Amino acid sequence: MSGQLHKQGVTLEWIRGQLSGFGDLEDKIMAVPSGEVSLLYIKSVTDGQTISRNVVAPFYEMGDPAAYYSYIADYPGSEEVTEGTRALDLLLSGYACIGQAGRLCFFDALKAEVSGVKETITESISQGPSDALGESLAVNLNLIRRRYQSSSLKMEFTIIGNVSKTKVAILYDESRVNHNVLAELKEKLDSLKLDVLQAAGELEKYISSDKLRIFPKTIVTERPDRVVFNLAEGKVAVMLDTTGYAIVLPSIFNDFFTAMDDKIHLPFVGRFLKLLRILGVAMTLWLPALYIAFTSYNPEIVRVQIALLIGGSRATVPYPSFVEVILMMIMMEFLTEASLRLPRAIGPTATTVGGLILGQAATAAGLIGNIMIILVSVVAISNFLIPLNMMSFSIRVLKYFFVVAAAVLGLVGVVICLVGFTMYLCSQRSFGQPYFKLFFLDTLGTTLRKKSGGE
Incomplete structure (x- = not known):
């Protein structure tokens, strides 16, 4: 806050200076032949009907500014203030300021939006406030x-x-x-x-x-x-x-993996949950690509038992692993989009039943391996760990780049795609800020600055 806070004799001019830049500040002069009073309030936190009925209308009915000020000062909940900090706190908490002859009185006109405020839909939370922004x-x-x-x-x-x-x-x-x-x-x-x-x-x-x-x-x-x-x-x-x-x-990139629950949980728990989300993103991006690489190009990297297990599950599959992965990933995209577009009453039921029937029928017919069903399910669940949908949609698209790279070059293609992905993130800026700045680097930098300052 700029300027000195007045301990006594706070004025309307000082308040106006402190609240400059408030687009929702209402500053009016109410005048009658015998004098005038000033009225200041913040529209977004005050009730316009209360102001009109209990503040504006009585002034013009009484026609006497001095008597009107006494009426406002004696109104239950009103408060006369001479200290700057208190005056600003009252205005910001929903009070209207009435000024007359150098005196200031604050009238309680708080507007609490309750009806019309809905619960969150796309960003659910287990603890904390559940109200969501509305269309007003x-x-x-x-x-x-x-x-x-x-x-x-x-x-x-x-x-x-x-x-x-x-x-x-x-x-x-x-x-x-x-x-x-x-x-x-x-x-x-x-x-x-x-x-x-x-x-x-x-x-x-x-x-x-x-x-x-x-x-x-x-x-x-x-x-x-x-x-x-x-x-x-x-x-x-x-x-x-x-x-x-x-x-x-x-x-930045780290912000999209932060849920509001993380601010409520214990610090260790919050960091652990964020680590789970990052691990889920890694699994979403890499699992389909690694399946293709280990199945078609580099089976010698995995244990013999795992290679035989994958080979046995794909014994009846008539096409390469790349086609198998693409087919199942696109089928999962169909189910995800259907769950978003169908009416809420039937959406979850229809997509769940459809997924079960398609998966069981595909494996029974020998068109898809059992391990592929497990892998696609893990990828779909891992993608839903991201708290914000915008990043979730981006990851859904990005995993196809890894799949194509694995289909062309095997494990080498996955590594090349990972390096390119990291270089791309490091080169990005969000309004001039480094996009790939990680949360633990901020903590490390703060610790180092404190140590250097102490020395």
Whole structure:
């Protein structure tokens, strides 16, 4: 917070200066022939009907600013304040400020959005808050403000779309944000020439600098607690009206494997769960490719018993292992897409029954080996360990590159593809930030800095 906090004699001008950059700040002057009063409040956390009914209407009915101020000061829940920190805390927590003749009184007008707030669907959590962002920008800003009551949280608004006129809010903590990232984002938003903008994922595609990227470089989330956590980390959030998702940037590779449960569990447990997700990604990428390599090119690497087991399961399969893997992977993609597109009442049942029947019939007919069924099931389950769908979809596509490389060059192709994959990640940037910065490197760097500072 800039400036000195007033212990006494806090003024409206000082409050306005502290709240500069608040796009949802309402600053009005209510005047009658006998005088005027000032009214300040933050729209996203205050109830407009309460303000209109209990603050604005009584002023014009009474017509006397001094008597009106006494009425507000005596109202249950109101509080006269002379200290700067207290004044800002009340405004950020849903109070309206009424100023008259140098005196300030704060009126409780908190708006708590309860009805209309739904539970999360795409990002489930075992502990913690379960509310999700909605399609109303005002409701979403209320959910964020209630969790992040800081005067350094700024909101800026803009309009995108010549036809849709979509209202877009940019949220950031002024004391923590990287201003280079913020400037780059504003430049990209100002340069957009669109007719219709309806979804956060659509905007994410336009603001990305790399149009041919494989991995997402911004997080699209429906969780307000994830947005608040990232704002506290110095990141920027972009929220759209009419959509229940927010964009968080910049985002690195490690962020997509972090679930909000990790912040609630014990540190060791959280790290272990994240390690499981990374292991699941490795299995999703490598298992089909390694199956092809060990079956068709390099069977001498595995134990003899395993090689004989694989050979026995494929004794009746009439085509190469590459065709077997591709066939089963595409069949699994069909089932996954069907589970997403079918109505929720029948989707899980239809895909589960379909998968069981197809798998059993294929193995009984000798078209697919038993080990291949196990492998595809493990790959499908491992892919669902990723908390954010955007990265999960990218991994689903990327595993086909490894399969093709294994089919052409065997184990050498898998190694080449892995090296190329790592080099690609190391070369990427998300709004200027290294994309492949790993979480344990941050911890190591912090430890080294502390030791060097102590010495």
